[in-house]
Amino acid sequence: xxxxxxxxxxxxxxxxxxxxxxxxxxxxxxxxxxxxxxxxxxxxxxxxxxxxxxxxxxxxxxxxxxxxxxxxxxxxxxxxxxxxxxxxxxxxxxxxxxxxxxxxxxxxxxxxxxxxxxxxxxxxxxxxxxxxxxxxxxxxxxxxxxxxxxxxxxxxxxxxxxxxxxxxxxxxxxxxxxxxxxxxxxxxxxxxxxxxxxxxxxxxxxxxxxxxxxxxxxxxxxxxxxxxxxxxxxxxxxxxxxxxxxxxxxxxxxxxxxxxxxxxxxxxxxxxxxxxxxxxxxxxxxxxxxxxxxxxxxxxxxxxxxxxxxxxxxxxxxxxxxxxxxxxxxxxxxxxxxxxxxxxxxxxxxxxxxxxxxxxxxxxxxxxxxxxxxxxxxxxxxxxxxxxxxxxxxxxxxxxxxxxxxxxxxxxxxxxxxxxxxxxxxxxxxxxxxxxxxxxxxxxxxxxxxxxxxxxxxxxxxxxxxxxxxxxxxxxxxxxxxxxxxxxxxxxxxxxxxxxxxxxxxxxxxxxxxxxxxxxxxxxxxxxxxxxxxxxxxxxxxxxxxxxxxxxxxxxxxxxxxxxxxxxxxxxxxxxxxxxxxxxxxxxxxxxxxxxxxxxxxxxxxxxxxxxxx
Numbered sequence: 001x002x003x004x005x006x007x008x009x010x011x012x013x014x015x016x017x018x019x020x021x022x023x024x025x026x027x028x029x030x031x032x033x034x035x036x037x038x039x040x041x042x043x044x045x046x047x048x049x050x051x052x053x054x055x056x057x058x059x060x061x062x063x064x065x066x067x068x069x070x071x072x073x074x075x076x077x078x079x080x081x082x083x084x085x086x087x088x089x090x091x092x093x094x095x096x097x098x099x100x101x102x103x104x105x106x107x108x109x110x111x112x113x114x115x116x117x118x119x120x121x122x123x124x125x126x127x128x129x130x131x132x133x134x135x136x137x138x139x140x141x142x143x144x145x146x147x148x149x150x151x152x153x154x155x156x157x158x159x160x161x162x163x164x165x166x167x168x169x170x171x172x173x174x175x176x177x178x179x180x181x182x183x184x185x186x187x188x189x190x191x192x193x194x195x196x197x198x199x200x201x202x203x204x205x206x207x208x209x210x211x212x213x214x215x216x217x218x219x220x221x222x223x224x225x226x227x228x229x230x231x232x233x234x235x236x237x238x239x240x241x242x243x244x245x246x247x248x249x250x251x252x253x254x255x256x257x258x259x260x261x262x263x264x265x266x267x268x269x270x271x272x273x274x275x276x277x278x279x280x281x282x283x284x285x286x287x288x289x290x291x292x293x294x295x296x297x298x299x300x301x302x303x304x305x306x307x308x309x310x311x312x313x314x315x316x317x318x319x320x321x322x323x324x325x326x327x328x329x330x331x332x333x334x335x336x337x338x339x340x341x342x343x344x345x346x347x348x349x350x351x352x353x354x355x356x357x358x359x360x361x362x363x364x365x366x367x368x369x370x371x372x373x374x375x376x377x378x379x380x381x382x383x384x385x386x387x388x389x390x391x392x393x394x395x396x397x398x399x400x401x402x403x404x405x406x407x408x409x410x411x412x413x414x415x416x417x418x419x420x421x422x423x424x425x426x427x428x429x430x431x432x433x434x435x436x437x438x439x440x441x442x443x444x445x446x447x448x449x450x451x452x453x454x455x456x457x458x459x460x461x462x463x464x465x466x467x468x469x470x471x472x473x474x475x476x477x478x479x480x481x482x483x484x485x486x487x488x489x490x491x492x493x494x495x496x497x498x499x500x501x502x503x504x505x506x507x508x509x510x511x512x513x514x515x516x517x518x519x520x521x522x523x524x525x526x527x528x529x530x531x532x533x534x535x536x537x538x539x540x541x542x543x544x545x546x547x548x549x550x551x552x553x554x555x556x557x558x559x560x561x562x563x564x565x566x567x568x569x570x571x572x573x574x575x576x577x578x579x580x581x582x583x584x585x586x587x588x589x590x591x592x593x594x595x596x597x598x599x600x601x602x603x604x605x606x607x608x609x610x611x612x613x614x
Contacts (some may be wrong), residue, residue, distance in 0.1 A: 002076050002102040003029060004180070006161045006171045008069040009219045015063065017072035020054055020191070020198035023046050025603060030082035034059065035098050036070030037168055043098060044509035047087035047254055068219070071161045073100035079108070080125030090129040091161075091288030092136035093120055096165040099135065101128040102194060103157035103178040117479040119419040131160060139272045141165045144216050152213075157358065161192055163541060173421055174227060179356040179384060182207040184237065188220035197399055208382040238382055239336025242399055242470045254601040256402035256495070256496045260587050264450040266407040267580065269396035270414040271442055279434025282422040287445065288391020289347075289373055294426045297347045300327045301372075306349035307405040307490065308412060311377075312351055313415035313483035314579045318373035323423035332359035336366055344371040351416070352376070353400060353408040355383025356411050364388065377415050379408050381613045393419050400601045404494045406587050409487065413580055414442065441574045448571050449584055460567055460588045463550065466566070468596040470521050473500040474584070476508065476542075477525035478535045480579050485525055495594040497601065518546040523589070525582050526553040526560060529575040539563055552585050 003024030007016045013036050021032060032055040035049035044062065050053040073088035073172060080086040089098040105111070108127035111134060115120065120133045131150060138149040143164050144481070151158070157177035160268055164170070173180055173192040183191035183206055190213065191199040196206060196387045212227040220399070246284035252258035277284055304313035307332055316327045330338070333349075336359060341350070342406040348367040353358050355378040364374045364385065377390040379397050386392045395411035421438060424430035467473075473492055486502035493500045503512050505524070516522070524539050526532065536559065542549060549564035554572040561567055568585055594601045 001144065002073070003074040003091075003198070004100050004102055004159060004161050004192065004194045005073075006100075006173065006217070007069045007189065008171050008191040008217055009185060010170065010187055011068060012065065012188060013067050013070035014065050015060070016202075017070055018063075018200070020193060021072045021074050023197045023200075024074060024194060024200040025052065028277075029076050031075045031077070031084065031087035031090050031113075032073065033075075033100075034066040034070060034072040034088045035163060036065060037165065038065075038067070041165060041168070043095065043163065043165055044090075045089055045091070045098065047084050047089075049082055049084050049087065058277065069163070069171065071098065071100050071163055071171065078478070079105055079127045079183060083338075086126050090124060090126060092132040092133045094136070097132055097136055097139065098163050099128060099132045100161045100569075101131055102159040102439070103176075105130055105154055105158065107154065129596040131158075135605070138209075139164070140164070143170060143174055143357065144214065147172050148214060148230060151176075151227055153321045159194060164326040169218050171217040172214065173209065174467055175209045176211045176227075177358065177361070179354075180209045181382075182209065182215055182217070182222060185221070189221055190219065191219040192217060196242070197401070199238065200242060202371035204242070206238050206240055206382070207235045208238065208387070209235075210387065213386070239382070253595075254402065254591075255359045255403055256406060256591055256601050257404050259407045260584070260591065261386070261399055261409045261453055262398070263410045263584070265399040266395070266411040267414045267446040267449070268443070269398075270394075271418065272396070274418060274441075275439045276438055277443065278283060278436070280421075280432055282418060282425055282435070282441045284393055284419070284422055286392050286394065287375065287422070287456070288389070289375070291426055293547045295372060296345055298326060298345040298371075299347070300325050301342065301346060301348045301367070302327060302329045302351065303332045303360055305357055305359055307409050307487060308351040308353065308357075308360075310483045310490070311409060311412040311416060312349075313486070314413055314480060315349075315420065317480055318420035318576070322420045323427060324429040325423070330363070332357065332363045335363045338599040340366065340370060342367055342370040342372045344373070346372045347588055348372045348374045349419075350374060350376045350385055350389065351378075351412055352385055352406055353379045353412075355380045355385035357385070361385055361388070375419070377412055377419075379411065399448065403607050404491055404590070404601075404605055410580055410583055413583075417442065417576070438576060440576065441577050445573055445577045445580050448573060448581060452570060453584065456568065456570075456585055457588050457592070458583060461592050463566060464589070464592045464596050467521050467548075468593055470498060470519075472515075472520060473498055473524075474512065474515070474520065474522045475500065475502040476505040476522060476538065477502075478505045478538070479529060480575070481525035481527060481529075481535075481582060484579050484582050484586060485523075487583060488523065488589065491587055491590035492593060494607060495590055495601055496597055497604075498593065506537050508541065511531060513541065513545065516542055516545040516547040518548065521550065523550040523552065526551055526557070527569050527570070527575065527582060528554040528557060528572055529577045529578060552582060
């Protein structure tokens with residue numbers, strides 16, 4: 001959540017920073033601001049509530065400023081309402097020093113009171129403003145030294161950018177539990193940003209800052225140091241394989257729709273180079289654990305949030321069946337506060353699109369401290385989670401811009417099934433024939449999804465006309481379809497703002513069936529699998545109570561048409577792969593409903609792409 005973009009170099013800063021902030025809009029925000037030096041040497045600061053277009057309207061002709069250094073920020077409100085006064089950047093008492101900040105300063109209240117008692121005047125309700133005044137307290141001519149001293153007093157998470165009029169060619173950046181990355185341009189220009197897409201148009205050479213590290217940027221040079229000791233650190237420069245075009249809409253109406261259609265490629269890319277089709281042999285070089293360590297595993301804990309948690313629920317079925325190990329699935333925000341029974345024989349698998357999810361990071365840190373090995377399923381190379389894990393299975397989905405996750409989810413499912421088969425292979429508990437069949441089926445399902453996408457979208461667009469005014473929705477499924485029912489409900493409520501809930505079909509009679517009447521739409525997932533007859537029985541119970549049914553089932557299943565008029569058919573595939581296939585209509589239903597209702601599909605209210613605070 002929130003976005004930071006800073007630049008110093010030979011180019012005009014205002015257009016660069018605003019462009020970078022636009023590329024970070026997917027993170028979610030409710031106000032924005034920018035700061036740069038004016039011709040008189042004083043800092044020029046613009047802030048506005050709402051979208052970046054509001055900020056650009058306020059800036060006006062200042063877009064033409066010749067300044068070549070500056071900072072920008074998009075804020076998602078935590079401390080204080082989304083107002084202009086609370087928008088970043090925030091200043092010290094003199095107005096000569098400014099700070100932009102992502103994260104939460106947990107001890108801001110006591111620091112604020114202390115600073116006020118020493119005469120500091122505050123202009124906002126934010127925790128961030130404390131940082132500006134705290135740096136001011138320590139500022140005696142050396143900006144990096146003052147930032148380091150101030151941050152030594154801070155408890156919480158932060159990614160910050162700092163400017164000072166008396167160091168007019170310098171930006172200072174620092175991070176702790178909130179992502180920050182540097183971009184190095186061929187012409188000597190230097191970027192700092194919350195995420196790579198902010199500057200990917202200009203460079204793919206990056207340095208990922210780690211926790212408790214600080215960077216000093218000037219045109220043509222940079223230095224990374226330890227916040228604790230001040231010692232200079234040698235940081236590896238990494239090359240990002242994405243290009244700027246991958247983050248554009250490519251002719252689609254919304255990023256979400258583009259990313260739904262990119263799922264076949266995301267699945268294929270996640271498998272590429274890791275599977276041998278003929279033998280079913282799986283290789284994951286970045287797994288980070290030896291065969292001996294894998295053999296010693298006695299239990300697996302999956303830790304994730306939101307959509308990633310739904311992927312974990314699916315993976316529980318796969319891991320228990322193919323790796324023959326007991327599996328627990330935890331919501332990360334609950335996992336970190338439980339009385340955990342974890343030791344060196346427990347494998348913890350963390351799942352996160354961004355690799356920066358605060359609760360999930362806290363969970364794996366606790367698991368590691370208790371002796372567990374940690375593997376991450378992640379889409380972002382070099383993210384904090386991947387650096388802190390023993391090994392990683394990367395999901396090669398490419399950048400996902402839409403806030404509601406689509407291709408990252410199916411890529412996670414692919415990586416989790418791949419790892420389940422890999423663990424079964426290493427532990428010698430599944431046949432090579434079955435593994436080879438599933439490997440081929442995984443590759444085949446990508447082609448199946450590509451084939452059905454246009455037809456399924458067209459069918460759902462027609463179906464939506466019957467349901468877009470509904471205020472409530474239920475999604476039901478059994479077995480592997482149950483987590484997809486949860487995911488379908490989440491997608492619908494995320495982007496269409498329709499209240500939706502997902503249930504295991506067998507749970508209906510334990511309470512939710514009381515909601516069923518002729519006004520209640522129920523989407524039921526009914527693939528031809530080993531719980532099909534049970535699922536049909538549950539649907540009949542809904543029909544008997546006049547529920548408005550939408551059925552999604554397997555081609556050739558004529559029984560469904562006798563139950564309800566609204567049926568979508570999908571190709572029959574190996575039942576183990578159904579979660580990948582049945583996700584598609586659930587995503588498209590949410591998308592078409594949101595479009596029909598006039599909602600902001602890519603940036604739904606109150607949500608952010610990367611949740612980096614608890």
